[in-house]
Amino acid sequence: MPARHEARKGRDGCRLLEAWHDQQVTLADLRTPAVLVDKARLLRNIDRMQAAADARGIRLRPHAKTHKSPVIARWQIDRGAVGICCAKLGEAEVFANAGIEDIRLPYPLNPSNADRLIALAARTHISFIVDHIGVANAWSRALAAAGVTIDVLVKVDVGFHRCGIDPDLATAVLFVQHIAALPALRLRGLLSHAGQSYHAASEVHLQEMASAEAHTLTALAAAARAGGVTIDELSAGATPTARFSLRQDGLTEYRPGNFVYFDRTQVGLGAATLDECALTVLARVVSKPAPDRVILDAGSKTLSSDGARGFQPIAGYGTVLDDDDLVIERLSEEHATVRVTRGETAKEPGDLVRILPNHACVVSNLVDQAWLVEGEEVSALPIAARGRIS
Amino acid sequence: MPARHEARKGRDGCRLLEAWHDQQVTLADLRTPAVLVDKARLLRNIDRMQAAADARGIRLRPHAKTHKSPVIARWQIDRGAVGICCAKLGEAEVFANAGIEDIRLPYPLNPSNADRLIALAARTHISFIVDHIGVANAWSRALAAAGVTIDVLVKVDVGFHRCGIDPDLATAVLFVQHIAALPALRLRGLLSHAGQSYHAASEVHLQEMASAEAHTLTALAAAARAGGVTIDELSAGATPTARFSLRQDGLTEYRPGNFVYFDRTQVGLGAATLDECALTVLARVVSKPAPDRVILDAGSKTLSSDGARGFQPIAGYGTVLDDDDLVIERLSEEHATVRVTRGETAKEPGDLVRILPNHACVVSNLVDQAWLVEGEEVSALPIAARGRIS
Numbered sequence: 001m002p003a004r005h006e007a008r009k010g011r012d013g014c015r016l017l018e019a020w021h022d023q024q025v026t027l028a029d030l031r032t033p034a035v036l037v038d039k040a041r042l043l044r045n046i047d048r049m050q051a052a053a054d055a056r057g058i059r060l061r062p063h064a065k066t067h068k069s070p071v072i073a074r075w076q077i078d079r080g081a082v083g084i085c086c087a088k089l090g091e092a093e094v095f096a097n098a099g100i101e102d103i104r105l106p107y108p109l110n111p112s113n114a115d116r117l118i119a120l121a122a123r124t125h126i127s128f129i130v131d132h133i134g135v136a137n138a139w140s141r142a143l144a145a146a147g148v149t150i151d152v153l154v155k156v157d158v159g160f161h162r163c164g165i166d167p168d169l170a171t172a173v174l175f176v177q178h179i180a181a182l183p184a185l186r187l188r189g190l191l192s193h194a195g196q197s198y199h200a201a202s203e204v205h206l207q208e209m210a211s212a213e214a215h216t217l218t219a220l221a222a223a224a225r226a227g228g229v230t231i232d233e234l235s236a237g238a239t240p241t242a243r244f245s246l247r248q249d250g251l252t253e254y255r256p257g258n259f260v261y262f263d264r265t266q267v268g269l270g271a272a273t274l275d276e277c278a279l280t281v282l283a284r285v286v287s288k289p290a291p292d293r294v295i296l297d298a299g300s301k302t303l304s305s306d307g308a309r310g311f312q313p314i315a316g317y318g319t320v321l322d323d324d325d326l327v328i329e330r331l332s333e334e335h336a337t338v339r340v341t342r343g344e345t346a347k348e349p350g351d352l353v354r355i356l357p358n359h360a361c362v363v364s365n366l367v368d369q370a371w372l373v374e375g376e377e378v379s380a381l382p383i384a385a386r387g388r389i390s
Numbered sequence: 391m392p393a394r395h396e397a398r399k400g401r402d403g404c405r406l407l408e409a410w411h412d413q414q415v416t417l418a419d420l421r422t423p424a425v426l427v428d429k430a431r432l433l434r435n436i437d438r439m440q441a442a443a444d445a446r447g448i449r450l451r452p453h454a455k456t457h458k459s460p461v462i463a464r465w466q467i468d469r470g471a472v473g474i475c476c477a478k479l480g481e482a483e484v485f486a487n488a489g490i491e492d493i494r495l496p497y498p499l500n501p502s503n504a505d506r507l508i509a510l511a512a513r514t515h516i517s518f519i520v521d522h523i524g525v526a527n528a529w530s531r532a533l534a535a536a537g538v539t540i541d542v543l544v545k546v547d548v549g550f551h552r553c554g555i556d557p558d559l560a561t562a563v564l565f566v567q568h569i570a571a572l573p574a575l576r577l578r579g580l581l582s583h584a585g586q587s588y589h590a591a592s593e594v595h596l597q598e599m600a601s602a603e604a605h606t607l608t609a610l611a612a613a614a615r616a617g618g619v620t621i622d623e624l625s626a627g628a629t630p631t632a633r634f635s636l637r638q639d640g641l642t643e644y645r646p647g648n649f650v651y652f653d654r655t656q657v658g659l660g661a662a663t664l665d666e667c668a669l670t671v672l673a674r675v676v677s678k679p680a681p682d683r684v685i686l687d688a689g690s691k692t693l694s695s696d697g698a699r700g701f702q703p704i705a706g707y708g709t710v711l712d713d714d715d716l717v718i719e720r721l722s723e724e725h726a727t728v729r730v731t732r733g734e735t736a737k738e739p740g741d742l743v744r745i746l747p748n749h750a751c752v753v754s755n756l757v758d759q760a761w762l763v764e765g766e767e768v769s770a771l772p773i774a775a776r777g778r779i780s
Contacts, residue, residue, distance in 0.1 A: 014468070019714070025557055026650075031480075031503070032500075032502075032780055033779055033780060034780070036460050052510055065723060065724075087723065087724040088687075088724060090421075098638055107676075107724060108676045108685065110422075110676050110687070110739060110740060111676055111740070112422075112674070112740065113491070131677055131679060132677055132678060132679075134738065134739060135676075135677070135739045135740075138740075157679060158647060161679075161683070162679075162685060162727050162728070163676075163677045163679055163685050163725065164679060164722075165679070166679070166680075195722065228760055284502070285501055286496040286497075286498045286499070286525075287521055287522055287525070287553045287557070288522060289521060289522075289547060289551075289552075289553055289554060289556070290556075293551070295498065295552060295553055297478075297500070297780070298779075300694075300696070300752065300754070300777050301755055301777075301779050302697060304690075304694070305694060305695045305697075305752075306690070306695045306726075307695075318695035330552075332552065332585065333455060333477065333751060333752065334455075334477040334478060334497065334635065334779070335552055335553065337551075337552050348523045348524065349498075349500060349524060350500060350501070350502065350525075362690060362691070362695075362723065365691055365723075365756075366430075366755070366756075366777065366779070367777055367779065368777055386421045387691075387756065387757060387758055388426040388726070389688070389691050389692050389756070389757065390421040390422055390423060390424065
């Protein structure tokens with residue numbers, strides 16, 4: 001099949017799709033390593049989170065950082081999401097170009113990018129966060145000068161100690177009041193991310209984090225309202241806490257990202273089962289230097305160096321599915337060194353394995369395209385917003 | 391300057407170069423984060439390694455995995471390199487398309503990719519490694535069937551315990567003899583990579599590793615020659631050991647990669663000074679949630695999660711240059727959380743910082759283009775072989 005063959009050498013998703021228009025590609029045709037997305041699991045994950053949010057009347061706004069794909073963003077919106085989140089303007093530009101009409105950036109944008117935000121605001125409903133007086137004032141000046149008003153939310157630190165105002169400070173309400181009074185910024189409400197949930201020690205711990213987060217947001221919102229500020233939105237979001245946060249009172253929006261794919265870390269944190277994980281890496285044994293050691297063709301350029309998190313310590317750079325005796329003990333950029341925990345392995349060069357990565361979001365960011373899998377059939381899934389770091 | 395402005399939004403290096411043809415771009419024009427390559431340092435690093443190899447009559451064949459750029463490969467060859475190395479066929483395809491005429495793949499290619507290797511052999515001088523009897527036999531059959539003969543080297547494990555035959559086994563010479571006798575594979579010699587050097591504890595330790603590697607290769611070559619095999623090449627290569635390996639007797643080729651840029655790990659291993667490091671990340675402070683904490687806009691999507699290595703333990707995800715009090719203590723995908731070791735920091739949102747990353751090779755792989763810097767002027771450096779994982 002020369003036509004398929006030629007297409008297979010291309011790296012561009014669109015070209016691949018075009019070349020394969022009338023052909024069926026199967027798993028067996030893929031070069032390795034390859035990033036696979038199980039379409040049925042993906043859609044089930046989307047539907048389950050949407051249903052959980054709908055049941056509580058909470059608007060779901062998935063973070064697109066996990067998939068970086070307008071195709072999947074569209075599926076999320078078609079299934080009930082009110083829009084998406086991106087981290088960087090470069091990502092928002094890709095999704096806006098693809099027709100996504102409501103994009104929130106829970107990221108402390110710097111006013112040096114005012115021109116890009118203003119351009120985006122002309123073609124999509126865009127919103128972002130503020131957590132610093134000087135930055136907020138500069139944004140207000142820049143947007144007012146351009147005659148543009150943009151929705152903002154105040155980022156509240158609920159324990160991750162990354163961005164966000166400290167809600168325990170006496171100045172927290174003053175900060176919210178200050179933002180509400182700034183020209184060209186339309187204050188929508190408060191926003192948080194319980195990133196500390198990735199370091200949770202137990203289910204109970206996660207539950208406490210979710211409860212504390214909701215309590216912090218509702219308390220600050222009450223104080224701000226008492227201070228004369230209108231707070232319409234209380235937005236939280238993180239996949240590990242999602243199952244507990246969606247039971248809290250007061251939240252109006254939830255913004256999980258990883259749940260579309262899940263990964264080894266989410267399994268370790270009780271957020272998913274192995275059977276719910278939609279993204280895997282197809283890799284091939286390329287060497288067997290010893291009976292208890294094989295080398296795979298997927299290294300840190302495919303799996304990343306991110307470790308796994310969970311209630312228990314988790315060793316290795318991913319789970320080799322269907323072979324509990326294999327441990328991915330070391331990654332080079334293009335090699336995985338895999339050891340057998342006892343005895344010898346039956347794996348030989350040429351054999352294929354499936355790996356559940358520690359962190360799905362960063363795997364998406366390492367390839368120009370993944371492959372959507374339905375049974376044995378595959379189709380190209382371009383990762384259009386990959387690598388948009390600015 | 392609307393034209394420059396428009397171009398700045400593009401992500402494609404060629405488009406940027408075209409749009410900026412008659413304009414001067416400066417550091418101040420760049421969106422952050424941005425990957426910067428100091429051109430003068432880069433060329434000095436290339437020249438210094440080339441001179442060290444030339445002085446010993448050792449052929450230099452840099453590994454292109456660090457820069458993934460045909461532009462830089464061409465500079466290396468113009469300055470004396472005999473060719474380049476790549477890990478994956480997808481990378482070799484990019485460099486062959488760019489006119490690089492001698493490409494070695496020190497990677498245990500699987501015969502499932504025979505079609506691609508055969509196609510490459512028609513347009514560049516290609517060679518690769520073997521370390522497994524079954525794989526070598528399959529390659530021999532596939533290449534013989536296509537009427538193609540390809541240069542190979544036997545990969546020897548010199549202590550990294552990743553790929554390679556065990557040189558201490560009685561079967562090592564038999565393996566080399568077997569390869570030498572296979573149709574369609576032209577045995578050139580032996581090849582090693584002292585990857586264990588990244589875990590060296592001292593200069594003396596590095597020196598011992600370099601000496602042991604050369605001894606292992608020359609001893610196995612002598613035994614193979616005594617067994618009737620012609621061994622023309624003994625190829626080693628790793629940046630940490632380079633300064634010691636290039637003093638050893640017997641090597642014919644050296645294949646370092648990282649030395650073009652160097653990084654925090656190479657400084658930690660005594661292979662470079664801070665002033666020799668050519669690749670840095672330009673990042674911006676985007677939040678200051680506390681007097682002792684600032685947030686930068688460069689996260690693991692720009693710096694990677696790779697830790698630093700060195701003779702002493704090294705904390706953090708990169709060195710903030712020109713500010714010894716700042717420690718990059720945590721990375722999220724799009725944030726660096728930076729702490730002050732004592733007191734408060736004067737850094738404020740909007741301020742720019744330069745970061746020396748822990749591992750330059752993986753930073754190259756995260757962006758479609760870097761920026762070549764000469765003084766305050768910058769020009770686009772497309773990273774054409776980025777993300778070629780298969």
